[in-house]
Amino acid sequence: xxxxxxxxxxxxxxxxxxxxxxxxxxxxxxxxxxxxxxxxxxxxxxxxxxxxxxxxxxxxxxxxxxxxxxxxxxxxxxxxxxxxxxxxxxxxxxxxxxxxxxxxxxxxxxxxxxxxxxxxxxxxxxxxxxxxxxxxxxxxxxxxxxxxxxxxxxxxxxxxxxxxxxxxxxxxxxxxxxxxxxxxxxxxxxxxxxxxxxxxxxxxxxxxxxxxxxxxxxxxxxxxxxxxxxxxxxxxxxxxxxxxxxxxxxxxxxxxxxxxxxxxxxxxxxxxxxxxxxxxxxxxxxxxxxxxxxxxxxxxxxxxxxxxxxxxxxxxxxxxxxxxxxxxxxxxxxxxxxxxxxxxxxxxxxxxxxxxxxxxxxxxxxxxxxxxxxxxxxxxxxxxxxxxxxxxxxxxxxxxxxxxxxxxxxxxxxxxxxxxxxxxxxxxxxxxxxxxxxxx
Amino acid sequence: xxxxxxxxxxxxxxxxxxxxxxxxxxxxxxxxxxxxxxxxxxxxxxxxxxxxxxxxxxxxxxxxxxxxxxxxxxxxxxxxxxxxxxxxxxxxxxxxxxxxxxxxxxxxxxxxxxxxxxxxxxxxxxxxxxxxxxxxxxxxxxxxxxxxxxxxxxxxxxxxxxxxxxxxxxxxxxxxxxxxxxxxxxxxxxxxxxxxxxxxxxxxxxxxxxxxxxxxxxxxxxxxxxxxxxxxxxxxxxxxxxxxxxxxxxxxxxxxxxxxxxxxxxxxxxxxxxxxxxxxxxxxxxxxxxxxxxxxxxxxxxxxxxxxxxxxxxxxxxxxxxxxxxxxxxxxxxxxxxxxxxxxxxxxxxxxxxxxxxxxxxxxxxxxxxxxxxxxxxxxxxxxxxxxxx
Numbered sequence: 001x002x003x004x005x006x007x008x009x010x011x012x013x014x015x016x017x018x019x020x021x022x023x024x025x026x027x028x029x030x031x032x033x034x035x036x037x038x039x040x041x042x043x044x045x046x047x048x049x050x051x052x053x054x055x056x057x058x059x060x061x062x063x064x065x066x067x068x069x070x071x072x073x074x075x076x077x078x079x080x081x082x083x084x085x086x087x088x089x090x091x092x093x094x095x096x097x098x099x100x101x102x103x104x105x106x107x108x109x110x111x112x113x114x115x116x117x118x119x120x121x122x123x124x125x126x127x128x129x130x131x132x133x134x135x136x137x138x139x140x141x142x143x144x145x146x147x148x149x150x151x152x153x154x155x156x157x158x159x160x161x162x163x164x165x166x167x168x169x170x171x172x173x174x175x176x177x178x179x180x181x182x183x184x185x186x187x188x189x190x191x192x193x194x195x196x197x198x199x200x201x202x203x204x205x206x207x208x209x210x211x212x213x214x215x216x217x218x219x220x221x222x223x224x225x226x227x228x229x230x231x232x233x234x235x236x237x238x239x240x241x242x243x244x245x246x247x248x249x250x251x252x253x254x255x256x257x258x259x260x261x262x263x264x265x266x267x268x269x270x271x272x273x274x275x276x277x278x279x280x281x282x283x284x285x286x287x288x289x290x291x292x293x294x295x296x297x298x299x300x301x302x303x304x305x306x307x308x309x310x311x312x313x314x315x316x317x318x319x320x321x322x323x324x325x326x327x328x329x330x331x332x333x334x335x336x337x338x339x340x341x342x343x344x345x346x347x348x349x350x351x352x353x354x355x356x357x358x359x360x361x362x363x364x365x366x367x368x369x370x371x372x373x374x375x376x377x378x379x380x381x382x383x384x385x386x387x388x389x390x391x392x393x394x395x396x397x398x399x400x401x402x403x404x405x406x407x408x409x410x411x412x413x414x415x416x417x418x419x420x421x422x423x424x425x426x427x428x429x430x431x432x433x434x435x436x437x438x439x440x
Numbered sequence: 441x442x443x444x445x446x447x448x449x450x451x452x453x454x455x456x457x458x459x460x461x462x463x464x465x466x467x468x469x470x471x472x473x474x475x476x477x478x479x480x481x482x483x484x485x486x487x488x489x490x491x492x493x494x495x496x497x498x499x500x501x502x503x504x505x506x507x508x509x510x511x512x513x514x515x516x517x518x519x520x521x522x523x524x525x526x527x528x529x530x531x532x533x534x535x536x537x538x539x540x541x542x543x544x545x546x547x548x549x550x551x552x553x554x555x556x557x558x559x560x561x562x563x564x565x566x567x568x569x570x571x572x573x574x575x576x577x578x579x580x581x582x583x584x585x586x587x588x589x590x591x592x593x594x595x596x597x598x599x600x601x602x603x604x605x606x607x608x609x610x611x612x613x614x615x616x617x618x619x620x621x622x623x624x625x626x627x628x629x630x631x632x633x634x635x636x637x638x639x640x641x642x643x644x645x646x647x648x649x650x651x652x653x654x655x656x657x658x659x660x661x662x663x664x665x666x667x668x669x670x671x672x673x674x675x676x677x678x679x680x681x682x683x684x685x686x687x688x689x690x691x692x693x694x695x696x697x698x699x700x701x702x703x704x705x706x707x708x709x710x711x712x713x714x715x716x717x718x719x720x721x722x723x724x725x726x727x728x729x730x731x732x733x734x735x736x737x738x739x740x741x742x743x744x745x746x747x748x749x750x751x752x753x754x755x756x757x758x759x760x761x762x763x764x765x766x767x768x769x770x771x772x773x774x775x776x777x778x779x780x781x782x783x784x785x786x787x788x789x790x791x792x793x794x795x796x797x798x799x800x801x802x803x804x805x806x807x808x809x810x811x812x813x814x815x816x817x818x819x820x821x822x823x824x825x826x827x828x829x830x
Contacts, residue, residue, distance in 0.1 A: 063559075067629070195799050221797050226739055228730030229458070231451045231660075232774030232798055238447075238654070239776070254632045258730030261637070265644050265657025287731075289636050 053096035054089075054352045056081070056342075057116035059127030059137070064104025069331070070129045072283055073151060074099065075322055076332035077126050080339035083317070090343050091352065098122060106136035113137040117144050123352045124149065124342055126335060131155060131198045138163065147355050149342060151335035153278065153300070155201035159411040159424035159433045164362060165381045166338040166374075167331060168301050170205050171410040176386040177276050177299035178206055180401055181246050182215050185274050190237050191220035192259070193250035202250050202278070208415035223251060228258035234266045237273070244272030252279050260292040270295040276388075281329035282396060290395040300330040301384040302371035303397040311370035327396070328370075337369040341376055363427050373406060378427035381409030443652035448777050454660040456767025457667040460760060461725050463744035464670055465718030467759040470748050472691045472711055475533060476540060478547040480744065481737025482554035483716045486524060487517040487723025488732040489558060492633050507638045510724075514666070517720040525716020529709050537708070555734045563623040568612035575604035632733030641728070663725045670721060671760065677714075678756075687711055746809055752819030761820055766805060774801030 058077055060070035081095045089095060098120050102109040109128065116122050117140070125141075126149045128134045134150055141148045141162040153168040181189070189210060193199025199222065207217050218240040221233045237247065247268075251259055256279070263275070276297045282304050285293055304315060304327055314336065318328050345362035346352045365376045375383040383406040389397025412422035412434070421438060425431040466480045477483075491513040498509035528550060536543045579600045583589050616624045637659055644657040678684040689697045690707045698704045726736070746766060751758030772778045776796035782788040795804045816822070 222799055224799050224802075226733075226735060227798065228726065228739060229455060229770070229798070231455055232771050232776075232801065235447065235451055235771075235775040235777070236796075242652075254731045254733055257632065257634055261659070261729060262657065264642060265655075265659050267644050267646065267655030267657075287632070287634055289634055291636065291642070 053094045054091070054346075055096045055098055055120060055122045057113075057120065057122040057125035057127065058097050058099045059102055059109065059112055059116060059125055060099075060129065061104040061133075062099070062101040066104040066129055069283060070102075072326075072329070073129065073331050073335045075326075076318070076328070076336045077151075077339055079318055079321055080336045082321075084339065084343055090346050091350070093352075095343075102127070102133060106130075106132045109133040110136045110140050113140045113148075114144075117141075117146050123147075123346075123355070124358075126151070126338055126342075128152070129331070132196070134163070135197075145355065147359065149335075149338035151338050152331045153334075155198045156205070156411050156413055157201060157416075157419060159379055159381075159426075161359075161380070161426050161433060163380060164338065164341070164376070165409075165411075166334040166341065168384060168386070169381050169409040169411050170202065170413055172301060172384050172386050172407050173278055173299050174202055174205060175209060175415075176403065176407070177278065177297075177388060178209050178215070178248070179213070180299075180388050181248070181274075181276055182210075182213060185246050186244070187215045188218050188241055188245035189215055189248050190218055190240055190245060191248050191250070192233060192237075193220075193222050194252045194255055195222035195224050196252075198252070199250035203248075205413050205416055206248060208413075208417070212415055218245065223255050223259070225252065226254055228255070230255075230259050230262045231266075233259075234262060234268065237268065238266070241273070247273055247275040249275050249277040250279060251277075256280060256284065257288050257292075260288055260296070264292055281331070282327035283329050285391055285395045285397075286327060290391065290393065293391045293395075294393065296391050297388060297400075298391070298397060299386070299388050300397075301386060302328075302330045302333040302369075303387060303389045303399055304328045305389070305396050305399060306371055306387070308370060308372060310368055314370040333370050337367055337371075337374060337382075340367050340369075341365050341374075345376075360427070375406065377409055379409060379411055379424035380426060381411055383408050443647075443649040443654055444777075446647070446649070447654040448772065448775070450654075450656055450660075451775065452768030452771040453764065454657075454664065454767075455771050456764035457660075457664040458726060458729070459740075459743055459747055459767050460763035461663065461667045461670060462719075462722040462740045463747035463759055463763055464667075464674065465715040465722065466744050467748045467751065467756065468674065468718070469712055469715035471753050471755065472687060473537075473708060474540065475537070475712070476544050476547070477533075477712075477715070478544060478741070479528065479551040479554060480547075480715075480719050481739075481741035482551040483521045483525060483719035483737070484723035484726065484740060485558065485732070485734065485737040486554065487521050487720030488635070488727035488736055489628060489633075489723075490517040490520045490720065491724045491727045492628075492635050492732055495635055507640060510638060510641070510662075510728075514721055514724050517724040518717040519720075521720025521723070522713040522717030525719075526709060526713040528716070529712035533712065534705070534708060551737070558628050559734050560626055561628065562626050564612045564616045567615060567623075568608045571611060572604050572608035575607060576600055579604070628734075632731035632736075634731050635727040637728050659728045663728070666721065666725055670718060671756070674714075674718070675756065683707070683710060746806075750809055750812065750819055752821040755819070755821040758819055758821035765820075766809070769805050769808065770801055773804050774798050 058074055060074050061067050062071060062074070078097060081097050084090060085094050098116060100112040100116055102112055113125065116125055124147045128137060128148070128150050129152050131154055134154070137148065138160060142160060146162060148163045149166060150163050151166050153173050154165070156170040189206070191203045191206060193203055203220055210217050219236055221236060223230070223233065249259070256277070274297060276299060278299055280288070280293070280298050281300060314333070315328055319326060341362065344365045344367065345358050349357040349361035351357055362376050363378050367374050372385045377383060386403045386407050387399050388401040390400050392398045411424050412419040414420055421436055423431070423435055423437045424433050425435065426433065462484060465483070466477060469475055469477050494513040494516055495509050498506045498512070532546050532550065533543060536546055583593065583596055586592070641658045641662060644655040645661065646653055646655050678688060686697070686702050686707050687710070689702055690704050694704055723736070726740070743766070747759055747763045750766065751760070751762030773792065773795050774797065776793065779789055779792035779796050782792055795801055
């Protein structure tokens, strides 16, 4: 009797659990992207360019670990589209963004890219953040001869005919940061990064550069993504740099929190051990906490504190649309200018559907961006300003150094032996994505 | 030399203490009940999120209070996770005693549910679940009081499930459409949230020695202290209290204990609740080290299992020794100190230099654990008798 009752109860609880899980699933459906306004889902089936609208794709992670970073990029892209639409659209047509969720999962990114191109017939896609997601969608865009606008600084060593990179190449972020550190902070570097493609490639570049310029790599270590045990690395840093030195940080995501918290606990203060980060922007400072990051450095092309009228306008428009407590950062700005550059290219080409014409028209496009004037080069990268910022009390960056003019992009790194002497020029069919600079 | 020695001793112990506090609850549940709880990491995560919530409360209270929030967060985290553990034991695990594989699968499922829960929890969801529970269990209660309950049960329950689910879902939908973002905004979201240590816990204690100095971080000292406190508390509870005696009795011989009038069901529930509560305390501690995200627990679960297995099932001393040993090994290999020690012997030096990164140190420690378990399959302190062969 007792046993039967137990089994019965088990059945009841089982069905309760089942019910709850159904409920959970129902409630946990990814938030509709159109909470912020005009974005629509893919239910309208008209082909891109036909009718009154031009369809473009927005492909970012709206769920998963990359969500918060990428969500803000989506916000910036939608802001740009809204502004363009309000000013009359492109070629007299309104832009209709179709937002897809890559879910922080690289195969999903590839699948959604295919869907945007084949099913929704978009004329261009704005999207991706991590190198892994970009590498996943790259073959899709090349196969379909389609177009992706990629808004994040990355490790370089890539130059695709089908991607426009509006973030920094290594020579527009990492290399100038190293130069500045060598000049102002010391010759001895400890490199710490997350254990995956971007930090390892970036550190290869830094090591080659240091070897060439008379600096010294005293140690390097990689933390598995999500790991929080930093004590052995801190001991290593202290052993390698007993009297202080530069720490170059390419950690991504959560590990940064653990690293900066424990760095402070171990007494490695910014005056003796300045940390230069290339993946920490305004959004991340807010998440990690200013008290752990104060007086540390970051290198980007854009900071919210950049003093240009265009930036004033951008920041004000962003805050007006999304709230006073929001901040702008480099990838958001790069995404924002990507949309404008695409618009200019389409207008110059006189068509949005002929991707080949749009691609050719994109070369040489100039745009007065919040960060300053940017120019699209034939190697699909932008000439950009480079800035070094120091985290202040308010969590924003105080700009301590900036280049006098925009720096031209070099996708193939000239310090690393494998890619030394390689260039990229898609405006000339005989040169293409990987040609030898000496041959010309 | 002395400074270096003390520094590495401290480094090893500090990692060991984190491992131990994470493994303590698991060791008790696994050792005393033979239940492998794969949701232990998620219970830690819940503890960490509880700390985050408590921190936010105290932040709104203002300055003098904020400095003390951690002292309140620890007991609250203990209570919250103990409660969740209790629900878990009563709702799932007690039906699966003596079936380790099913328990493994069920707790793994629970861990996935908990992860997704903190990612997507919002007011609508909480209201929906509460409503469902109220309706469903309320109806169950009504049925249980009827004379013909046995007869109507078979068809009443499915109807009730569907009905309460439908009502809860509809009301949730209506709420989310009327109030929109105010109610549908996730509480925590997918990105990690951050727990800020109070000011007195930032920085560290500078130890000046003749040939150098190093700093003991206050957070680490706090965690070491907390670990010692937890171990002492558990030891006293198991050895000195009446319920501790009952727990030990049930562990040794369940059916005999039951014959002698010990409520074994209650003992199981209590043990599991305490083990879960300890996971909450551990979560509170690790939230001070890094950020808190839905996968926080996952980073620790493998290591804590290693601690329990290497220490020997059911032995508190074993867990302590194993945690300190694994922590110290991780530290010595990862920080390259071991390589330095073997400097005179070229091949060994090369070997240990190769493993002297954080990722590779884990590989080596894993390999060493496998070798160790080949030699002593029962762990450092194996249970006497035949019991550990299950």
